[in-house]
Amino acid sequence: MITVLLVDDHPVVRDGLRGMLNSETDLVVVGEAGSGLEAVTMARAHRPDVILMDLRMPGLDGVHATEAILRETRTSRVVVLTTYESDSDILRAVEAGAIGYLLKDATKAELASAIRAAFRGETMLAPSVAGRLVRQIRSPAGPALSAREVQVLGLVAKGRTNAEIGRALHISEATVKTHLLRAFSKLDVSDRTAAVTTAMARGLLE
Incomplete structure (x- = not known):
């Protein structure tokens, strides 16, 4: 059995x-x-x-x-x-x-x-x-993330909110969301946690 x-x-x-x-x-x-x-x-x-x-x-x-x-x-x-x-x-x-x-x-x-x-x-x-x-x-790498998208994900990994990321990078909260959505699409994920995990697995984030 x-x-x-x-x-x-x-x-x-x-x-x-x-x-x-x-x-x-x-x-x-x-x-x-x-x-x-x-x-x-x-x-x-x-x-x-x-x-x-x-x-x-x-x-x-x-x-x-x-x-x-x-x-x-x-x-x-x-x-x-x-x-x-x-x-x-x-x-x-x-x-x-x-x-x-x-x-x-x-x-x-x-x-x-x-x-x-x-x-x-x-x-x-x-x-x-x-x-x-x-x-x-x-094709493990998939579409390349832009430098700004990597920056945004790096701050997400540190637990920053969209508003905090916007202030740190001197961009609007709406722009932060746009960068995140583009990163989600390139990484084929649907949320922040999966995006950070996948980016780390691909060596894009420490």
């Missing part, structure tokens, strides 16, 4: 996944977690073969939970199951050690197949995710 830990902050999603997986004769759900911190604790207790991990959760997110779990539990495999497929989300999950990346519109057969593949140590990616990952590897 392949033991599985479900990690998602929505109980309804966990219920649906448990029902799908328990109908498979070679898969058994041994635990459920509603947060990243709980996932680390459950993984330590159950040592599951495969962990289905959501990305966006309050507190400790799926990426950091994956890193923490794999530091302790070398035999467990993590398969991300999420609604998000931006380049930054995919790269962060893969860099954290996830062996698979599926979207929540996956079928029951695809989900079961991915779990079995992960158990064998094989990578399983949703087709759209695989395409994004290949494009990102072929």
Whole structure:
């Protein structure tokens, strides 16, 4: 039997996944977690073969939970199951050690197949995710950030608000927002935290 830990902050999603997986004769759900911190604790207790991990959760997110779990539990495999497929989300999950990346519109057969593949140590990616990952590897840098965009992100990394950044750089708050939106587009992210994380990963910020 392949033991599985479900990690998602929505109980309804966990219920649906448990029902799908328990109908498979070679898969058994041994635990459920509603947060990243709980996932680390459950993984330590159950040592599951495969962990289905959501990305966006309050507190400790799926990426950091994956890193923490794999530091302790070398035999467990993590398969991300999420609604998000931006380049930054995919790269962060893969860099954290996830062996698979599926979207929540996956079928029951695809989900079961991915779990079995992960158990064998094989990578399983949703087709759209695989395409994004290949494009990102072929052109990892993406469009270059301007010097001003790097300056703005550097101040964001220090916790400055848009108004504070505007005063520091002697530009209007509206101009700060414009620089941020352009940086978001170039980095293929949708928020300040992801922009800073991605810029750091690409060596654009210290």
